[in-house]
Each structure stands twice: as C-alpha cells, then as structure tokens.
Amino acid sequence: MMVGSNGVATEAVPAPNVYRGDQSDRFEISPDDILRAQRSAQDSGRELIGFFHSHPDTGAYFSATDLANASPWHSHVVMSIIKGEVVDAKCFRVDLDLTESTEEELKWPKS
Numbered sequence: 001m002m003v004g005s006n007g008v009a010t011e012a013v014p015a016p017n018v019y020r021g022d023q024s025d026r027f028e029i030s031p032d033d034i035l036r037a038q039r040s041a042q043d044s045g046r047e048l049i050g051f052f053h054s055h056p057d058t059g060a061y062f063s064a065t066d067l068a069n070a071s072p073w074h075s076h077v078v079m080s081i082i083k084g085e086v087v088d089a090k091c092f093r094v095d096l097d098l099t100e101s102t103e104e105e106l107k108w109p110k111s
Helices: 031-043 064-068
Strands: 002-005 008-012 047-056 075-082 085-094 101-104
Touching: 002 031, 008 047, 031 047
Parallel strands: 047 075
Antiparallel strands: 002 008, 002 047, 075 085, 085 101
C-alpha cells in the first residue's frame, strides 16, 4: 500500500498475502490491513493513496485480474520484475464500474 499526500507516495506499507489459493500468481490484502493503513495515514496527516504489486518476469501492465480487484478511489502501481530487478513501473486508475483502466503519470527513481 502507498501512503502520502497530494498524489505523492512517501511510504510503502507492506502487507502479507492472505489469498487462500495458489499465491504464486495472486495477492490479496486483508480489509483489516487496509483499514489499519488508512487510520495510520490519517493519524499522521496523510492518506492511503494507492496500492502496488509486481508482475514477475513480465511487463508492467494492468491485467484483467488487476482490474476486477481494483479500487477506483486509489492509484495502482504495477512493477515489472525481470530476473529479480525492477525494470519498469506504471500507474493506473480505474473507473467506478471496474471496466476500464487508464494510465496515470508515474515518477519513480530508475537506477
């Protein structure tokens, strides 16, 4: 999860994968962990601005699964991890019906 203000993430908040199936290709964050992150962010004058996850050994794209499980009130960063290295990252926003995603501007430090 990403915490920050004015659309700028200042903290990455890790969360365990609570998906009950094959965790090699799915990641689910518990509602309790999301609520804790929101409260903690608000207590520090910030907000939960989005979520991030990786696509190992493939591109940084917003999949049909990502779209079906997205939050239209948050940004969603997808990182492409190739051979253990982040090679690309893109940010997406979804519509209220969870039927379309659009790419948002993403500034991130590339080494």
